[in-house]
Amino acid sequence: MRRTITTLVSSFATVALLTFSAIAADTVIGDLTLSEPVARATPATAKVGGGYIKITNNGSEADRLVSVSADFAGMSQVHEMKMQDDVMKMKHLEEGLEIPAGETVTLKPGGYHLMFMRLKEPLSKGEERKVTLTFEKAGSVDLTFTVKSLAETMEMN
Numbered sequence: 001m002r003r004t005i006t007t008l009v010s011s012f013a014t015v016a017l018l019t020f021s022a023i024a025a026d027t028v029i030g031d032l033t034l035s036e037p038v039a040r041a042t043p044a045t046a047k048v049g050g051g052y053i054k055i056t057n058n059g060s061e062a063d064r065l066v067s068v069s070a071d072f073a074g075m076s077q078v079h080e081m082k083m084q085d086d087v088m089k090m091k092h093l094e095e096g097l098e099i100p101a102g103e104t105v106t107l108k109p110g111g112y113h114l115m116f117m118r119l120k121e122p123l124s125k126g127e128e129r130k131v132t133l134t135f136e137k138a139g140s141v142d143l144t145f146t147v148k149s150l151a152e153t154m155e156m157n
């Protein structure tokens with residue numbers, strides 16, 4: 001009898017742990033799995049900020065991240081950053097960002113990213129901010145982005 005109770009208690013503890021870790025769990029929408037949504041903290045006077053996320057397409061057809069919106073920014077876009085004539089340049093991906101079937105596309109510093117423009121207020125470390133991503137096939141999804149410091153976001157890979 002005592003053994004049964006112990007087993008019960010430990011399985012309750014396991015459930016509690018799983019529930020707790022689910023707070024930062026991946027978001028699944030259609031064939032896509034979205035993980036580690038992070039926004040970069042901004043200085044008080046900054047007018048732009050960046051957002052990063054991992055998008056995995058588990059389906060058999062490509063999808064496309066077509067738009068992003070956030071109520072803390074006047075305008076949000078999907079950007080690509082790359083070297084052009086020895087200069088790092090940012091480009092608005094007007095036709096969106098393709099997420100090929102069976103692949104993971106990572107938005108991170110120095111590459112693809114979400115650009116929050118005309119910021120209405122600074123983004124501060126530790127905050128959680130709602131951002132909506134819209135995909136051509138999977139549709140729209142609201143995500144909670146955790147705001148991290150510049151140094152923390154530079155360590156992402």
Ligand SMILES: [Cu+2]
Binds near residue numbers: 079080113
């Ligand atoms: Cu940008």
